[in-house]
Amino acid sequence: MKSEISRREFLARISAAGFGALAVSATKAWALDAITNPLAAYPDRGWENVYRDLWKYDSKYTFTCAPNDTHNCLLHAYVRDGVITRIGPSMRYGEAKDLAGNGTTHRWDPRVCQKGLALTRRFYGDRRVNQTMVRAGFKRWHDEGFPRGKDGRPDESYFQRARDEWIRMPHAEAAVIVAAALKNIAETYTGEEGMRRLRNNTMTKR
Numbered sequence: 662m663k664s665e666i667s668r669r670e671f672l673a674r675i676s677a678a679g680f681g682a683l684a685v686s687a688t689k690a691w692a693l694d695a696i697t698n699p700l701a702a703y704p705d706r707g708w709e710n711v712y713r714d715l716w717k718y719d720s721k722y723t724f725t726c727a728p729n730d731t732h733n734c735l736l737h738a739y740v741r742d743g744v745i746t747r748i749g750p751s752m753r754y755g756e757a758k759d760l761a762g763n764g765t766t767h768r769w770d771p772r773v774c775q776k777g778l779a780l781t782r783r784f785y786g787d788r789r790v791n792q793t794m795v796r797a798g799f800k801r802w803h804d805e806g807f808p809r810g811k812d813g814r815p816d817e818s819y820f821q822r823a824r825d826e827w828i829r830m831p832h833a834e835a836a837v838i839v840a841a842a843l844k845n846i847a848e849t850y851t852g853e854e855g856m857r858r859l860r861n862n863t864m865t866k867r
């Protein structure tokens with residue numbers, strides 16, 4: 662059966678067998694003692710600062726996390742060189758008070774979940790929608806003056822979600838469309854006539 666021993670085992674064995682001098686010379690020949698403390702002998706330990714500075718940041722700010730749930734946790738974002746490098750709990754839930762002055766408890770802290778901690782991946786993800794867009798049909802509905810049928814409902818051809826194309830536009834232009842649409846909706850469903858339309862629409866849906 663093939664048996665292998667390491668150099669150190671070999672030296673230990675020949676030392677134990679009374680060949681100490683041979684062990685010392687072999688140790689020198691194989692440079693086993695050349696570096697007794699690697700951390701003390703390395704010429705440049707600057708690279709270690711990368712690890713020490715891993716948590717360093719230039720500034721931080723508080724924000725409300727709301728990726729796709731309703732918890733709205735109050736978190737801190739840590740920024741370095743203009744990039745959010747990490748996210749953490751704000752640890753300040755215990756200081757919150759309601760309008761009557763009732764305090765809450767620190768037992769809410771640390772309030773954050775894995776989704777919140779990984780939110781930077783969404784901020785900088787290549788799938789993030791980072792430009793204002795409007796569905797082609799919705800834009801057409803706006804451009805044509807929000808036409809509606811007798812019951813107040815617009816034609817369904819304007820609202821082809823998941824089938825329609827998206828049109829990119831500047832933020833200011835999109836804001837105008839949003840404001841005009843909200844105004845139109847508010848006016849359509851206001852007062853007695855608005856209530857009647859709303860009721861009709863609800864009944865029709867059923």
Ligand code: SF4
Nearest residue numbers: 726733734774776777
């Ligand atoms: S930290 Fe988690 S639970 Fe809190 S809002 Fe973000 S995703 Fe929701």
